[in-house]
Amino acid sequence: MNKSKEDLLTFVMKNKRDISATMIENEDVVLDWNGDQKTPLASTVKLMVLFHFVKTVSSGDTKLNEKVALSDIERFYIDRTDGGAHTYWLEVNGFSEHATILDVAKGMMQFSSNACTDYLIDRLGLEKINDQMKQAGLIEHDELMPLTPMILWSAYVSDHEQDALKQMSGVSHEQYKSLMSEIFNIMKSDPEHKKILEEKTMEKDLLSFHIQSLLTQKMTKSTTNQYAQFMKRLHDELLTTEEKSLFSQIVLGETLKTEKDQYIWYKSGATLFVFTAALYRKTDTSSISISLFINDPKANNSHWIEEVFNEFMLTAAGDQNFRQRLIQAFTK
Known part of the structure; x- marks a missing residue:
């Protein structure tokens, strides 16, 4: 090197x-x-989530000492997919069962935890984050999407890499948004289904080089x-x-x-x-x-x-x- x-x-x-x-x-x-x-x-998009977060604190809608159950954040964590960022955030801080929402925001920015980011996206509201961005005049910016659902997308549509690639390649932007929303809801409210998708992703090589390339192109x-x-x-x-x-x-x-x-x-x-x-x-x-x-x-x-x-x-x-x-x- x-x-x-x-x-x-x-x-x-x-x-x-x-x-x-x-x-x-x-x-x-x-x-x-x-x-x-x-x-x-990639993770540079987290600046937009932070921008909105700071505005909600300023308006009084978010209290920095608000307690967040770690189990609520874990719903958005997918093992071995963020370069160890989320695990490192947990280790450094030594939380027991809760973190403050300020800690979660730091987890998103200083550690780059995708799970912390998606927790905040869910908590603050995707539409509101995108509206804040438009109000700030960011016209050369795609709308934000949650970060983690795309990782489970291939497993959600197929058991086989080639078939998954074929199905994923042809989707329109509206179809993609709808799929991400479906998977996001599974992550939030159906831990068993999420676990099945996670295991399938790893076991069936559904994050291959070609699939990762396609996922990158789908990012904001x-x-x-x-x-x-x-x-x-x-x-x-x-x-x-x-x-x-x-x-x-x-x-x-x-x-x-x-x-x-x-x-x-x-x-x-x-x-x-x-x-x-x-x-x-x-x-x-x-x-x-x-x-x-x-x-x-x-x-x-x-x-x-x-x-x-x-x-x-x-x-x-x-x-x-x-x-x-x-x-x-x-x-x-």
Whole structure:
């Protein structure tokens, strides 16, 4: 392996067709490469759930110390499908039977637990999250869907990989929405059925390379232009000072701050086929907003990109020289 952020910079330079990037420094868009190209968002989409969550706390509809039974969150957990994020969240916190809803939000953002995310989507209401997004003017953004039901989709429609692929390939967007809603309801209210689907998924190899590729393409999509603008607008207009403080407390960033930083907000996401990230950094004298999406359709490089991606993004935000080289990688 031994790959570094320098290798990723070289990769970006050589594979510009499969990459989109937008960078806003202070008030100026200093980079916009394929900025309107829609890409599956992976976990970066969790920023939208957090945005709505913070608004419901602000309005008094959500109380941060509200107790949540871990068993209610477990309904949305599918073993061995989130890189250990959910288990790690549980281990680090050592909960007994309950967590606060603030803990659940941190589980979604700082640990990237999909189960915590789907619990919040269910608790807050998918329609309300999507409405909040529309009100904020995010027009280049697909509507959100729950994250975990798609993992059980192949097992829901078939016992065989090839047949599942065939059935999954032909569905319309409306059919897909309806299927995800059906599976989400099974996860919520029929644990036995969910368990059968989980076991079948693993035993029958119903998360094969080809099925994972198809699932990635079904994920909520958006653009780097939309996310770079959104991260900046969160600071400039979409959140009050109090809401920014709560957002900072929950999103990944507090542990990354230096003395110079007022705010640093970061969320990345990955599947075998895409890497996505959105980052905002504000100091006393400047602000930087960066969104970078990488498509790796054959998954030839995902094994090493994953190791260096976060360091690459954080270096771009903090090191002006590296940032200039990244801009030049696209403009040469």
